[in-house]
Amino acid sequence: MSRLVQPGLAKSDLDFSAPCQRCAALLHGRVKFCPYCGEDASVTFGADAAEAALEPELETPVNETQEDVSSELARIVPARLGWQEELPAQIAVAPPSSAALTRSATGKVAALVLAVLALALGYLYFDKQNETDRLQEFTAKLAQAQSALSRGDLTAAERALVPLAAAHPDHPDVRALKDELDQRVREQTAKREQLRDATLRAAKALGLSDPAPAPAPDPAPPAAEVPAISVPAPVSGVTAPQKTECDAALAALALCER
Numbered sequence: 001m002s003r004l005v006q007p008g009l010a011k012s013d014l015d016f017s018a019p020c021q022r023c024a025a026l027l028h029g030r031v032k033f034c035p036y037c038g039e040d041a042s043v044t045f046g047a048d049a050a051e052a053a054l055e056p057e058l059e060t061p062v063n064e065t066q067e068d069v070s071s072e073l074a075r076i077v078p079a080r081l082g083w084q085e086e087l088p089a090q091i092a093v094a095p096p097s098s099a100a101l102t103r104s105a106t107g108k109v110a111a112l113v114l115a116v117l118a119l120a121l122g123y124l125y126f127d128k129q130n131e132t133d134r135l136q137e138f139t140a141k142l143a144q145a146q147s148a149l150s151r152g153d154l155t156a157a158e159r160a161l162v163p164l165a166a167a168h169p170d171h172p173d174v175r176a177l178k179d180e181l182d183q184r185v186r187e188q189t190a191k192r193e194q195l196r197d198a199t200l201r202a203a204k205a206l207g208l209s210d211p212a213p214a215p216a217p218d219p220a221p222p223a224a225e226v227p228a229i230s231v232p233a234p235v236s237g238v239t240a241p242q243k244t245e246c247d248a249a250l251a252a253l254a255l256c257e258r
Contacts, residue, residue: 020034020036020037020039021039022034022037022039023036023037023039025037138164138167138168141160141163141164142164142173142174142177144160145157145160145161145164145177146177148160149177149180149181149184152184154181154184154185154188157177157181158181161174161177161178161181164177165178
């Protein structure tokens with residue numbers, strides 16, 4: 001094979017380039033292995049390298065034993081890495097670190113805090129629900145007492161106000177309702193007194209006497225005394241009657257002594 005090399009550049013190119021001994025590829029710089037065929041090339045630089053590049057490629061003799069070994073090595077497949085089938089008799093467990101213990105303790109404390117918080121929230125919820133029910137019941141009873149007072153039924157208003165005053169003595173609505181009930185009772189009592197006085201004045205103007213008081217009941221009569229029975233004293237000097245014979249009729253009636 002012939003190559004055309006310029007006269008000015010032939011020396012510089014050949015000084016830094018060398019052909020591979022196996023594939024005759026041009027190698028640049030100092031290389032140990034040929035990048036084309038992988039052969040361990042003994043690179044020579046200078047004029048000897050240029051002459052070697054101009055010579056035809058020679059076949060490198062290959063030993064048959066080397067080819068057999070290479071083919072055998074090529075057929076060898078590396079063993080597959082598998083898991084160990086049997087476990088050791090004793091497995092050594094490393095003690096937990098301080099960080100793991102700290103995390104575990106922190107988790108337990110957090111779980112306890114969450115449980116307490118859930119219980120507190122549940123108690124507050126049910127307490128609020130009960131408070132709502134109690135407030136509704138109180139409002140209903142208060143409205144019932146106000147309704148009875150507005151229609152003038154003081155007895156019903158007092159009956160509805162007694163449990164409210166006992167349960168909520170300081171509630172402003174209860175106190176206001178109680179004061180109003182007391183005022184109504186005083187007004188009703190005053191009206192009754194005025195009506196009684198007017199009735200008495202009208203009776204005097206008409207010449208009617210005051211109604212007589214109810215007569216006192218008569219005392220019970222004393223128990224009748226039983227007179228004592230006196231036994232007469234025997235009279236002296238009087239002879240006793242002689243016994244006479246009993247008639248048959250008297251004897252039959254068992255009136256005679258025998």
